[in-house]
Amino acid sequence: MSHGRDNRAKPYGVVAEYESGEALMVAAKQARAEGYRDMDAYSPLPVHGLADVIGFKDDRLGWIVFVHGVLGFVGGYLLQWWTSQGIAVPPGRLQTALSHNGLLPYPMNVGGKPLFSLPAFFPPAFETTILLAAFGATFGMFALNGLPKPHHPVFNAKNMARASSDRYCLCIEATDPRYDEDAVVEMFAGTGAISVERVMTSEGY
Amino acid sequence: MADTTKIDPELLVGDYTNRTMDATIGDIVLDQSTHNEPKIKTPVKGLFASPWQIMFGVGFLLLNVLLLALAMLLWNGIGVWGNNQPVGWGFDIINFVWWIGIGHAGTLISAVLLLLRQKWRNSINRFAEAMTIFAVMCAGLYPLLHTGRPWVAYWLFPYPNWLAMWPQFRSPLVWDVFAVSTYMTVSILFWYLGLLPDFATLRDRAKSRFAQIAFGAASMGWRGSAKHWARYEHASLILAGLSTPLVLSVHTIVSFDFAMGIVPGWNVTIFPPYFVAGAVFAGFAMVITFAIPLRKWYKLEGLITMKHFDWMAKVMLATGLIVFYGYIMEVFYAYYSGVSFELGLLANRLNLASSPYSWAFWLLILFNGIIPQVLWSPKMRQNLTVLFLVSASISVGMWFERYVIIPISLTRDYVPGSFGFYTPTVWDFAFFFGTIGLFLFLMFLFIRFLPMINIYEMKELLHEMQHQNGRSNGVAKGAAVSAKEEAH
Numbered sequence: 001m002s003h004g005r006d007n008r009a010k011p012y013g014v015v016a017e018y019e020s021g022e023a024l025m026v027a028a029k030q031a032r033a034e035g036y037r038d039m040d041a042y043s044p045l046p047v048h049g050l051a052d053v054i055g056f057k058d059d060r061l062g063w064i065v066f067v068h069g070v071l072g073f074v075g076g077y078l079l080q081w082w083t084s085q086g087i088a089v090p091p092g093r094l095q096t097a098l099s100h101n102g103l104l105p106y107p108m109n110v111g112g113k114p115l116f117s118l119p120a121f122f123p124p125a126f127e128t129t130i131l132l133a134a135f136g137a138t139f140g141m142f143a144l145n146g147l148p149k150p151h152h153p154v155f156n157a158k159n160m161a162r163a164s165s166d167r168y169c170l171c172i173e174a175t176d177p178r179y180d181e182d183a184v185v186e187m188f189a190g191t192g193a194i195s196v197e198r199v200m201t202s203e204g205y
Numbered sequence: 206m207a208d209t210t211k212i213d214p215e216l217l218v219g220d221y222t223n224r225t226m227d228a229t230i231g232d233i234v235l236d237q238s239t240h241n242e243p244k245i246k247t248p249v250k251g252l253f254a255s256p257w258q259i260m261f262g263v264g265f266l267l268l269n270v271l272l273l274a275l276a277m278l279l280w281n282g283i284g285v286w287g288n289n290q291p292v293g294w295g296f297d298i299i300n301f302v303w304w305i306g307i308g309h310a311g312t313l314i315s316a317v318l319l320l321l322r323q324k325w326r327n328s329i330n331r332f333a334e335a336m337t338i339f340a341v342m343c344a345g346l347y348p349l350l351h352t353g354r355p356w357v358a359y360w361l362f363p364y365p366n367w368l369a370m371w372p373q374f375r376s377p378l379v380w381d382v383f384a385v386s387t388y389m390t391v392s393i394l395f396w397y398l399g400l401l402p403d404f405a406t407l408r409d410r411a412k413s414r415f416a417q418i419a420f421g422a423a424s425m426g427w428r429g430s431a432k433h434w435a436r437y438e439h440a441s442l443i444l445a446g447l448s449t450p451l452v453l454s455v456h457t458i459v460s461f462d463f464a465m466g467i468v469p470g471w472n473v474t475i476f477p478p479y480f481v482a483g484a485v486f487a488g489f490a491m492v493i494t495f496a497i498p499l500r501k502w503y504k505l506e507g508l509i510t511m512k513h514f515d516w517m518a519k520v521m522l523a524t525g526l527i528v529f530y531g532y533i534m535e536v537f538y539a540y541y542s543g544v545s546f547e548l549g550l551l552a553n554r555l556n557l558a559s560s561p562y563s564w565a566f567w568l569l570i571l572f573n574g575i576i577p578q579v580l581w582s583p584k585m586r587q588n589l590t591v592l593f594l595v596s597a598s599i600s601v602g603m604w605f606e607r608y609v610i611i612p613i614s615l616t617r618d619y620v621p622g623s624f625g626f627y628t629p630t631v632w633d634f635a636f637f638f639g640t641i642g643l644f645l646f647l648m649f650l651f652i653r654f655l656p657m658i659n660i661y662e663m664k665e666l667l668h669e670m671q672h673q674n675g676r677s678n679g680v681a682k683g684a685a686v687s688a689k690e691e692a693h
Contacts (some may be wrong), residue, residue, distance in 0.1 A: 041430070043434070044402075044661060045223075045661045045665045046435075047551050050434075058430065061443070062439070083371035094337070101365055102364075108373070110373060111375075123383065124383040127387040127454070130391065130450070131387045134444060137394075140440070141439070148426050150425075152428055155428065161409060163428070164402070164405045164409045164428075165223060165409060174477070175389035178664060193320075
């Protein structure tokens with residue numbers, strides 16, 4: 001049942017397959033020069049400079065990591081401050097709530113050292129900084145890349161089968177304002193592609 | 206910014222293409238006959254004709270020893286160990302530090318060498334990282350079991366509780382909890398990130414439906430998009446940048462377990478750098494110990510070349526000298542301090558005639574200080590038998606280093622009335638060999654089910670080398686000359 005949604009397979013784009021990363025670069029440059037914007041390239045190894053050529057720029061990951069790192073550092077020190085010193089919460093609803101959730105501080109004098117021992121609290125705070133920043137880097141990368149995504153229309157292209165091994169593919173997507181399937185196929189044919197394939201989305205995608 | 210570092214042509218021996226690279230590395234995982242009916246056979250016939258089966262069998266056997274020892278320990282309590290007064294820490298902390306140290310080479314190879322743009326890391330980083338994770342697992346067992354009640358090990362972490370019982374954050378042991386658990390987590394993340402594109406390669410290469418689905422799920426639908434690669438490489442670089450200070454902090458904090466104490470021989474400022482160097486030393490030794498047989502059994506001589514061994518041996522020699530310097534400095538500190546307790550400790554280490562554990566100190570000097578000096582000779586660095594034996598000697602030596610630090614200091618502290626002896630029991634040894642079994646078991650499962658060399662990074666290396674050859678092979682001799690002139 002479609003529930004009012006158009007479930008038919010729609011054109012996704014045209015995929016061209018190349019022998020090398022260099023050939024792919026040349027083709028991508030040409031596609032850009034001809035005014036195509038919605039495109040993506042697929043390769044078994046990172047091809048340096050390719051992201052620039054297809055007009056992709058995204059610096060958000062660095063910021064995500066930075067924010068996570070700061071949160072880890074501040075959070076690590078806050079945790080140690082609260083549990084080792086904290087503030088005397090006066091009796092009342094807040095104290096009840098904290099106490100019922102096991103969150104009251106418990107200041108303890110250890111060897112006459114200050115309750116908030118700044119240098120001694122550095123190692124745990126350092127570790128929480130690294131931990132949160134690493135989570136930010138890994139899961140931030142997954143989130144920005146939209147992974148996990150077990151199915152993607154581009155997998156419908158038969159000439160993508162070796163894109164994780166030794167072939168380099170370029171796809172111009174149907175969402176491009178200048179997209180005209182026949183014109184794209186013709187352009188790819190002139191770029192020395194091994195194969196050119198029109199790709200449909202799967203039904204219901 | 207162009208990377209102008211010249212890649213040593215000896216890092217890849219033989220003619221490879223992207224396709225044959227997949228076959229060389231990927232088919233070890235996809236084709237079970239590489240393990241069951243390998244080209245290189247052992248002298249034994251039948252079931253144990255394959256090295257994989259022998260190593261896995263030994264690992265499995267020792268793993269069962271570990272399980273037995275574990276049952277014994279949980280039933281009787283940690284009294285089955287040789288720990289006593291005054292040696293509250295025995296084999297458990299020795300083995301903990303030993304394993305953690307072995308793990309450090311993986312992070313060093315994957316993170317530090319990535320930041321330094323050392324291309325030779327590409328062939329060895331994957332299984333070195335696997336070693337890191339498994340070594341940290343073995344290490345983590347010891348403090349966990351030493352708590353006596355491992356089922357309440359979550360008490361080590363700050364979690365909300367009605368007793369308002371929080372960790373004592375000024376204690377290096379609590380720092381250890383944070384450092385080791387962070388190290389474990391980040392190592393797994395880094396490892397998985399590196400595996401992601403290789404899972405996609407295996408997914409597309411696999412013939413069996415099961416392997417396709419399993420690797421497909423593990424690859425998270427990786428499709429090698431240029432946009433994904435851009436973020437992926439960014440994330441890898443950031444993780445390398447985070448792992449580098451992390452790996453230094455972990456062994457620094459492990460050394461704080463001792464250096465923050467007031468026991469003679471422990472309270473020295475040289476411990477953090479000397480422990481970190483020792484970790485790299487031990488880790489590279491273990492990487493070599495594994496790399497030598499693996500490349501032979503799985504025909505990886507073209508990918509892990511003699512150049513790799515040469516350079517790994519040099520790293521080992523350099524870190525070994527730092528460690529040796531540490532031993533000399535410890536002796537000097539004790540002598541120069543003039544403190545009678547430190548001098549007493551020195552005598553306990555050096556005096557073979559009158560002190561019970563001094564043999565361990567001299568074995569340490571032999572295994573870690575003297576034997577590795579053969580690596581000065583380039584010929585010895587290229588002799589795999591010598592290299593294997595030296596690496597094994599270093600692994601033993603690093604174990605003795607911790608043995609020297611722990612029982613010698615603890616059995617002879619300030620008050621003669623509290624002097625004692627330390628004798629490990631059979632269960633101490635059962636745990637030690639049991640964790641070696643766990644390590645072997647996990648390593649050989651890893652070799653069976655995951656690509657032990659990073660496929661996409663080897664393709665990158667291959668591509669860069671072809672590029673380099675293309676330029677120097679007279680495709681554009683004139684262009685090369687003019688590029689040189691530009692550089693001047």
